[in-house]
Amino acid sequence: AQSVTQPDIHITVSEGASLELRCNYSYGATPYLFWYVQSPGQGLQLLLKYFSGDTLVQGIKGFEAEFKRSQSSFNLRKPSVHWSDAAEYFCAVLTGTASKLTFGTGTRLQVTL
Amino acid sequence: DSGVTQTPKHLITATGQRVTLRCSPRSGDLSVYWYQQSLDQGLQFLIQYYNGEERAKGNILERFSAQQFPDLHSELNLSSLELGDSALYFCASSRDDEQFFGPGTRLTVL
Numbered sequence: 001a002q003s004v005t006q007p008d009i010h011i012t013v014s015e016g017a018s019l020e021l022r023c024n025y026s027y028g029a030t031p032y033l034f035w036y037v038q039s040p041g042q043g044l045q046l047l048l049k050y051f052s053g054d055t056l057v058q059g060i061k062g063f064e065a066e067f068k069r070s071q072s073s074f075n076l077r078k079p080s081v082h083w084s085d086a087a088e089y090f091c092a093v094l095t096g097t098a099s100k101l102t103f104g105t106g107t108r109l110q111v112t113l
Numbered sequence: 114d115s116g117v118t119q120t121p122k123h124l125i126t127a128t129g130q131r132v133t134l135r136c137s138p139r140s141g142d143l144s145v146y147w148y149q150q151s152l153d154q155g156l157q158f159l160i161q162y163y164n165g166e167e168r169a170k171g172n173i174l175e176r177f178s179a180q181q182f183p184d185l186h187s188e189l190n191l192s193s194l195e196l197g198d199s200a201l202y203f204c205a206s207s208r209d210d211e212q213f214f215g216p217g218t219r220l221t222v223l
Contacts, residue, residue, distance in 0.1 A: 032210055043115065043203060044214040051210070090156065094210055100146065100169055101205075101212060103156040 002027040002095050006104035013081050014112050021076040021107050023091030032094035033074040034101065035065055039087045047089075050074060061085070086111045116140065117215035119204050125221045131192040134218045138185055138206030144168070145187040146212060147179055151200035162187055194222045 005024045013019055025031055032051050036044040048059025055067040065076045074091060088108045092101040116139035126132055138145050147159040149172075158171035162181035173179075176194075181187040191198060199222045205212040 036214075043216040044205075045115070046211065046213070049211060099144070099207070099210065100158040100161060100171060101148075101156075102158070105155050 002093055002102050004091050004093050004102055004104035006091055006107050008107045009105070010108045010110065012110040012112060015083050016080050019078045019081045019085070019109070021089050021109070023074045023076065023104060024072050025074060025093045026072065027093050027095070033067060034092045034094065035059065035063070035076050036090045036092060037087045038090065044090065047076070081111055083111045083113060085109060115213040115215060117204060117206050117213050119215035119218050121218060122216065123219050125223065126194060127223055128194055128196060130194050131190065132194065132220065134189040134191070134202055136187045136189070136204030136215060138187070139213055142206035142208050143185065144207045145181055145185070146205040146207065147187070147189050148203040148205065149200050150203060150217070159189070191220070196222050198222050
């Protein structure tokens, strides 16, 4: 069965520092992968997605992610974090048969000034 | 703004009651998904509709049901509510494998 693992429940970084959030997936076929962000009291906003092609994908708000098939990973990165990036981040995989998203447990990002 | 609307934003009710959550998808999107977000279960897929027909079911309780109407809006009905049903319920609509989420309905069962 498909699954997504986000090993870090909570990460704290200083404003201006670089960020990497980890995501590992388990899925038999070629995965469709997503990163969503959820600010407190808000819905889920799509940051970026990977379907095929270039394994380094660019998203909104300066985020990027790299798909590594050999490591079953899709880590999210940002070179310089802003205080407004504090939120919860979810990695998800789309399962082809049902077109439903399977989410990881999320990583809460705290940004210190 | 994703273009997906959900009403109400907040709902407070008592155990044993029944509630209806409403979702309007983005213009032109035929698929509607319902997800539940709770502290202990995380984000879980409940059910999907496509152009009025049920397409897939996830971890949806028998006390819960959904439907999609001819105008493509969808309703999620939750009955015989229990304390554990307290959660944030999201609706999403999709086009080309990308899902757009509404702001959610926060349900509190007292």
